[in-house]
Amino acid sequence: MPKAGTLSKLASFPDSRLRILNAENALLIMYPRPVQPTIPVFWGGHSDATLRRVARVGDGWHPTQITLEQLKKGLGKLKGFCEEIGRDYDSLPVIARPGNTYPINAETHARHVGIDHLVMDTPIKEDDPDLRTLRHAMERVADICGLTPRASSPA
Numbered sequence: 001m002p003k004a005g006t007l008s009k010l011a012s013f014p015d016s017r018l019r020i021l022n023a024e025n026a027l028l029i030m031y032p033r034p035v036q037p038t039i040p041v042f043w044g045g046h047s048d049a050t051l052r053r054v055a056r057v058g059d060g061w062h063p064t065q066i067t068l069e070q071l072k073k074g075l076g077k078l079k080g081f082c083e084e085i086g087r088d089y090d091s092l093p094v095i096a097r098p099g100n101t102y103p104i105n106a107e108t109h110a111r112h113v114g115i116d117h118l119v120m121d122t123p124i125k126e127d128d129p130d131l132r133t134l135r136h137a138m139e140r141v142a143d144i145c146g147l148t149p150r151a152s153s154p155a
Contacts, residue, residue: 042059042095055085094116096115097118100121
């Protein structure tokens with residue numbers, strides 16, 4: 001533990017919510033503390049090393065902008081790595097973010113593919129001054145994912 005008065009030499013953050021207490025070991029403390037005992041960590045990437053890490057210590061996998069074939073192959077590898085160490089594969093949520101690598105449709109995001117959550121990039125490449133294209137894309141994906149509109153809050 002650093003001596004009193006040395007924290008400002010290790011790190012300084014204006015709102016004092018995150019402080020480095022031991023720069024050598026990178027021990028971090030965050031305030032306010034989260035409600036759950038730990039913050040879930042979802043690992044990105046799709047190398048074997050990443051998938052082994054997800055199986056060993058991760059709370060989930062977050063593959064981004066990989067092809068559907070790479071996603072399916074990664075899910076198979078992750079399942080195998082979980083079996084090797086005796087971890088329940090179904091306990092690991094998968095949050096996919098396809099970007100523009102494959103279309104978002106019922107086949108690519110059905111539960112049988114292994115997707116639990118989806119991060120959708122907004123279609124900002126098109127001129128869309130009244131946001132019709134964005135709204136259409138969001139409604140299409142919501143329909144594919146089986147989402148229903150939420151009740152609006154009273155004004």
